[in-house]
Amino acid sequence: MFQESFLLGGDLPVRRLGYGTAQLAGPGYWGARGDRQDALAVLRRAVARGVTLIDTADNYGPDVAEELIAEALHPYPGDLVIATKGGVVRTGPDAWHIAGRPEQLRAMCEASLRRLRTDTIDLYQLHRLDPEVPMADQLGTLDALRQEGKIRHIGLDTLTADRLEQALSLTGIAAVQNRFNLVDRESADVLKVCEAHGLAFLPWFPLANGALTGEASSTLSAVADRHGASRGQLALAWLLHHSPVTLPTPGTGSLTHLDENLAAADLRLSEDEMKELDKL
Incomplete structure (x- = not known):
């Protein structure tokens, strides 16, 4: 049976189709994209349309996306779950480096709390594991922040199934973000671990960075046409x-595109249609 909601971390109910804020940053995730009032309007429309999960990161801008969320939505609705990320420092358009030392992670989390104007971040995700720092030290810092009440749940971004299992042996993990979409299923083994442990799986690039909204296979177009839907919606x-634990958070800076994306939650695909699409 199709499930419209998911219990994130076992205690935060969210609608499974959320909104991601990466597209509110400028090219290369640097600076702001477009008019500030347009960005605020998109965030407010998303919540008005029933979105209860917003995914962001401190390096979108940097700082830009988190500041926009607070300006648009604070004080936050009681059912809104905000997920952000730390552990990466952006130094220019498409230029960044990993920074996972305990003092860096703590400083990043504290800064996100200030920008988001909140005492607790619902889901704080390690944007990348730092290969120069023991995983136990990185997760230990996040666990300490959780015990202090500054983080409710811990998430991880872009890792292998083996590394996820290792992380789960060290502390509680609520969610994972890996690249995953209809034509890129390299992280299928990570998704299986998430299913086995009841973790949320937030697929990034859910529309293959726009590729699935442009030219596509005849199969995708045919199924979309049957539903009177766009290829992106399909x-x-x-x-x-595909899985009851997937929580896609497609991003856009357009009200029209936002409405189109959110309408995808109303589509119901048959088993035969899923089989057709699975062959892509």
Whole structure:
């Protein structure tokens, strides 16, 4: 049975189709994209349309996306879950480096708390594991922040299934973000670990960075036409049907595109249609 919601971390109910804020940053995730009032309007429309999960990161801008969320939505609705990320320092357009030392992670989390104007971050995700720092030290810092009440749940971004199992042996993990979409399923083994442990799986690039909204296979177009939907909507619907733990958070700076994306949650794909799409 299709499930419209997911219990994130076992205690935070969210609608499975959320909103991601990466597209509110400028090219290369540097600076702001477009008019500030347009960005604020998109965030407010997302919540008005029933979105209860917003995914962001401190390096989108940097700082830009978190500041926009607070300006648009604070004080936050009681059912809104905000997920952000730390552990990466952006130094220019498409230029960044990993920074996972305990003092760096703590400083990043504290800064996100200030920008988001909150005492607790619902889901704080390690944007990348730092290969120069023991995993136990990185997760230990996040666990300490959780015990202090500054983080409710810990998430991880871009890792292998083996590394995820290792992380789970060290502390509680609520969510994982890996690249995953209809035509890129390299992280299928990570998704299986998430299913086995009841973790949320937030697929990034759910529309293959725009590729699935442009030229696509005849199969994708044919299934979309049957539903009177766009190819992008079908790609999001496939993610929602593929596994009950997938929580796609497509991003956009356009009100029209936002409405189109969110309408994907209303599509219901048959088993035969899923089989067709699975062959892509």
